[in-house]
Amino acid sequence: MANFELPPGFDFCQVGKDVLKIEREGLAQLDQYINENFTHACEKIFYCSGKIVVMGMGKSGHIGRKMAATFASTGSPAFFVHPGEASHGDLGMVAAQDIVIAISNSGESHEILALIPVLKRLQVPLICMTSNPESAMGRAADVHLCIHVPYEACPLGLAPTTSTTATLVMGDALAVALLKARGFTAEDFALSHPGGALGRKLLLRVSDIMHTGDEIPHVSRDASLRDALLEITRKNLGLTVICNDLMKIEGIFTDGDLRRIFDMGIDFNNARIEDVMTSGGIRVRPNILAVDALNLMQSRHITAVLVADGDQLLGVVHMHDMLRAGVV
Incomplete structure (x- = not known):
């Protein structure tokens, strides 16, 4: 029965460090099993025209679920099936076109062994991950991946600890090897993570969040400085673009420019915007990633950038738009 009184001088940190040491040693020995069998497993998965089906009972099942999720998010479609179900x-x-990865530390999982005859009849390739190549599952496998570790971190040798870590790492090794072989990119990764921060950074483009049409602050070059300031206030983007009737960009005037001209003795009532505007203006194309536009703004120490095709004004994007879209 468990003892609910803490032994005198018991050191939780030392036990934790011991566990890390044992698991590190277990992983170090796993290196020898990245061999020709590993290559054969990768090749079978790479050329599989269907999906990867991962199976495992108990703790192996928990690891299997994570393994299937990692495969699926890195370009190798996969799902987990509980052997009992x-x-x-x-x-x-x-x-028939799928491939099965079955996980069992002992290699004697009754639930998985009961399925193997059917898998063989369907001619579904079987990769087994066990600690014993001579186990029933090891012998039945088309490819066996050994995940043997010297001992568990659990002092009783009962709770799966080092063995499940080794299984997880072997699964990661398979997924990453396949990722590289497929030429899987960060944008590919984002396509399977559209709801996350990474997806927003890698999928969202300037055209998705820029201000267009009547939302664009703009005046003609013969507008008064007063009218330009009113336009900045109305559109609330901290700038106005100076352009002609065809929306061709001629210049830009920002809040920062306003602060600078206070020391120039400008007659605010009679000055025209063309007298104080900055010619040109920093601009980006609408199809670039929002995160790239953000990086440009940060490098130039500005809070907004024009969106244009050459000199043709298409929109304006502000730092606040990036914040609202979750790019920052």
Whole structure:
């Protein structure tokens, strides 16, 4: 029965460090199993025209779910099937063109062994990850990946600890090897993570968030400085673009420019905007990533940038737009 009184001088930190040491040593020995079998497993998965089906019971099942999720998010479509449920109908989710990765530390999982004859009949390739190549699963596998570790971090040798870490790492090794072989890119990754911060950074383009049409602050070059300031106030983007009737950019005037001209003795009532505007203006194309526009703004120490095709004004994007879109 568990003891609910803490032993005198018990050191939680030391136990934690011991666990890390044991698991590091286990992983160091895993290196020897990245061999020709690993290559064969990667090749079978790479050329698979269907999906990767991962199976495992208990703690192996938990690792299997994470493994399937990692495959799926890195360009190798995958899903997890519980072996117990598979025996009661879920095996119908597995098709002949799929490939199965079955996980069991002992290699003697009854639930998985019961499925192997059906998988063989369907001619579904079987990759087994176990600690014993001579186990029933090891012998039945088309490819066996050894995940043997000297001992568990659990002092009783019962709770799966080092072995599940080794299994997880072997799964990561497979996923990353396949990712590189497929030439999987950061943008590909973002396509399967559209709701996350990474997805927003890698998928959102300036055209998705820029201000267009009547939202663009703009005046003609013969407008008065007063009218330009009113336009800046109305549109609330901290600037106005100076352009002709065809929306061709001639210059820009910003809040920062306003502060600078206070020391120039400008007659605010009679000055025209062309007398104080900055010619040109920093601009980006609408199809660039929003995060690239953000990086430009930060490097130039500005809070907004024009969106244009050459000199043709298409829109304006502000730092606040980036914040609202979750790019920052």
